[in-house]
Amino acid sequence: MTSSGLLPFPLTICGIDELPEHAAAGVSHVVTILDPQWPDPEHFALYPPHRRTIWRFHDIVNPQEGQSHPTMRDVEAILDYGTGLRTEVVEHLLIHCHMGISRSTATAIILMAQHNPGREAEAFAHLKAIRPFSWPNSRMVRMADDQLKRKGALVTAMRLHHHGVARRHPDKMPYLRASERAAEVPPEE
Template sequence: MPTMPIRMLTICGISELPDQRDRSVTHVLSILDPEHPDPEAFGAYARHHRTILRFHDIINPIPGMILPTSRDVESILRFGDDVMNERDDGVEGHLLVHCHMGVSRSTAAMLTLLAQTNPDESEDELFSRLVEIRPQAWPNSLMVDFADSLLGREGRLTDALCRHYGRQIRRMPNYAQVMHDLGRGREVEMAA
């Protein structure tokens, strides 16, 4: 990220957090289900700046579950501002964004941060960078819609998301059924 003091970007799931312990993580964005306990793995990490958000990985209202909101995406953007404002020229940063599986909420958050810090980069280039970081990325479409609006991308981020979903289904055809099973069929339809 050219305007951010972060040189290393990582996206992972909870089960992968222990593997990141020795990688000099300086900033963490945790996105967890509301009822999920704080991951114990962070007790072994060196000192770092961490922000925790809690909502479910859904795109439609489901009784008893919490949808991501524009306020959550605003919190992601504030986190990005904080990282940029903490610039320390003597330290290389390592940003870790995680959710439960490292596939949907965390990739939507990383895409948001990439778009925030690279406002002149094309949306398709942002998705290419996202896939370099996390090849299995399937960003939560509701979060991307909010980011698109908040960042003034005028629908271009959402349009690029549709193309991204199409590429992911071609690469990993099983994603279509998995997303349907998770109640995310609308995202599979977006790929068409």
């Protein structure tokens, strides 16, 4: 958990298995992003009262039969959520998906970049500080770049982030190279 100046409240990103670790962290708002048929995590019974938003779509970047990919409507919902947070008292925002690597980190980047044009690289630096192994969903980031009229700045910052993650975590790159994310993984050095 840490605050950045990009958001006026602390932000935590995690996966489902990490949720119990944050139950006593003063979380006032939660964003849950899960696959459409995944059961709701029971861990929130441990949390004090909080405001929770749930979105359901698969963590894919290319349309696949039988899968619900993130859409522009999903990104617009994230941006609407970010606008709404500016009018609320937010003590601490927690964003989670299954593993806290892709959908949750893309959502965090979108929220950090939303009201901070020109600070895209700073948003990714903050992401690195709070979630060292992260691989934001590039489909979501590209749609946000278009929606926020960043002219590629958010996508460029994401690519630089991917390169840094690949250098720091080469052991995790074979998994990504074997997935639909292969085109996002920089060549081995």
